[in-house]
Every structure is written in C-alpha cells, then in structure tokens.
Amino acid sequence: MNYVNYSGTMIDPRYPDPRCRRQFMAQYEAVQNREVLNVWKATHDLCQAVSHLDPYHQDMALRGSLGIMMSECNRA
Numbered sequence: 001m002n003y004v005n006y007s008g009t010m011i012d013p014r015y016p017d018p019r020c021r022r023q024f025m026a027q028y029e030a031v032q033n034r035e036v037l038n039v040w041k042a043t044h045d046l047c048q049a050v051s052h053l054d055p056y057h058q059d060m061a062l063r064g065s066l067g068i069m070m071s072e073c074n075r076a
Contacts (some may be wrong), residue, residue: 050062
C-alpha cells in the first residue's frame, strides 16, 4: 500500500482528504451560486428589453426566448 506522508499525517491516496473535499465543495457551491445570480440578472434584463416592445413583438420575443431556452437546456 502506498501511503503518502503530508506534514506528519499518513494519507491513503485512494481516498480524498475530507478537508480538501469540503473546500472543493464550498468553492463549487460559490461558483454555482454566482452563476444563478447571473441567470437572474439576465432574466431581468430580458424582461426589461421586452417591456419596450409592443404586445405583438413582446409575444414574439418571449416565445422565441423560451424556445431557445428549451433547446439549450435539453442539450445539457
């Protein structure tokens, strides 16, 4: 078995260090939360842009935007 000695602690390289995993997950959550905020801002910007259109073009813009969102989300 290959154990690695980091600062006096024996670590089995097959298993991640719980502290490193917690730090990674905290960074991951922070990035994801920032992306959610970006989506909310983009949605707000879209709604503001659509509000400048007449009702016919508002409908056209929203239907087109929803279609794009559905096609993009289905790729993920």
